[in-house]
Amino acid sequence: MIPLVLDDAAVFPPGNLPLAEAVVAHRRHRESWYADLVGPLVVPAAALAALAGSGPLDVAVVVPDAEGAAAALDAAPDGIRIVGLEVTDASVAGLRAAIGEPAGVTVHVEIPRDDRRDAVIADLAGTSYLAKLRTGGVRADLYPDEAELAATVQALVAAGVPFKATAGLHHALRNTDPDTGFEQHGFLNLLAATDARDAxxxxxxxxxxxxxxxxxxxxxxxxxxxxxxxxxxxxLTALGLLELAR
Structure with missing residues (x-):
């Protein structure tokens, strides 16, 4: 079993699955032979109200800032359990003031791709908060090249900060998308890179x-x-890294 969880971001681009369909599909994943690899359903904060009546369901909520994180925790409908928060733009100090360290909730703070990066990573070190890296998107400039991504991973490893990665990781191995021409990172490459000796x-x-x-x-x-x-x-199954349960 690979040491990695797949967070279900079906409602986000390029999947864009309607929320109701995403909930049904997520339940199927959670009942499958690979259920141990499936993380929560990831939703934008604006979708929380629409999940009313869909419980029981574990979700991770993407929020813009510390105030949005606090509002999301207060807005979960009955039966919807927030197990994760993914905060786009907030300081560690601001998050601590707004939500503390909520029990049972994994908080991810997005790492900026600019000169703020190292300071944010330093602030995360020694806290219960995790980092979040964006590794792609709908435009080519949203994909960090291997040198930039390696430098960020090295900084996280040096600081001992666990992290998740999202966007653009459509395949296990590094590849060129045939439709867009974008160079896409492989999630197995990224996993292996965390064990390399230097940037x-x-x-x-x-x-x-x-x-x-x-x-x-x-x-x-x-x-x-x-x-x-x-x-x-x-x-992963085709690469021999997962054994199909029969």
């Missing part, structure tokens, strides 16, 4: 596309957000 070695692992890298048994990369659960499961 240069990490970048080399991230760039490898010919063969599956050696996957560590433990990693600071705890989960990835994916708009498809079945595609990574199928690829």
């Amino acid at each position: 240069e070695a990490m970048a080399a692992v991230l760039a490898e596309r010919a063969a599956a890298p050696d996957v560590p048994s433990t990693s600071l990369l705890r989960s990835i957000g994916t708009c498809s659960i079945t595609e990574p499961i199928d690829e």
Whole structure:
């Protein structure tokens, strides 16, 4: 079993599955042979009210800031359990003031791709909060190249900060998207990079596309957000990293 959870981001681009359909599909995933690899359903804060009557259901909620995090915790309908918060733009100090360290809730703070990066990582070190990396998106400039991503991963590893990664991780291995031409990171490459000795070695692992890298048994990369659960499961099975339960 790989040391990685697949957070179900089916309602986000490019999947864009309608919320009601995403809930039904998520329940199927949670009842499948690969259920241990399936994390919560990830939803925007604006979708919380629409989940009324859909419980019991574990969700992670994407919020813009510390105030949004506090509001989301107060807005969960009956039967909807918030097990994660993914905060786009907030300081660690601001989050502590707004929500503290809520029991049973994993809080991810997005790492900016600018000169604030190292300070945010330093603030996260030694707290219960985790980091969140964006590794792609709907435009080519939203994809950090392997050198940039390696530098961020090295900083997280050096600080001992666990993290999740999301956006653009559509395949297990590094690839070029045939429709957009975007260079996409592989989630197995990223997982393996956390075990490399330095940023240069990490970048080399991230760039490898010919063969599956050696996957560590433990990693600071705890989960990835994916708009498809079945595609990574199928690829991991084809690579011999998962055994199909029969």
